[in-house]
Amino acid sequence: MDQFKPGDLCPRSGIYDVVHDGVHQDKHQVTMVKGESFPPCRHCGEHPRFTLAISAHHAPNHEHFKK
Numbered sequence: 361m362d363q364f365k366p367g368d369l370c371p372r373s374g375i376y377d378v379v380h381d382g383v384h385q386d387k388h389q390v391t392m393v394k395g396e397s398f399p400p401c402r403h404c405g406e407h408p409r410f411t412l413a414i415s416a417h418h419a420p421n422h423e424h425f426k427k
């Protein structure tokens with residue numbers, strides 16, 4: 361599974377698992393949209409690593425909903 365770090369561009373929209381430094385925050389999940397950059401953490405900086413848990417189109421970018 362591809363792993364991403366702060367500053368990388370999100371290649372696929374969906375829900376990502378996030379692992380921090382293991383001290384201030386347990387593993388959790390966030391939603392990301394394709395093209396956004398993965399953010400640094402306010403507590404552990406560049407430490408977080410993101411892996412795609414559930415892929416899901418951002419509705420406005422889905423072929424059925426595009427204008």
Ligand SMILES: [Zn+2]
Pocket residue numbers: 380381384385401402403404405407408
């Ligand atoms: Zn953190």
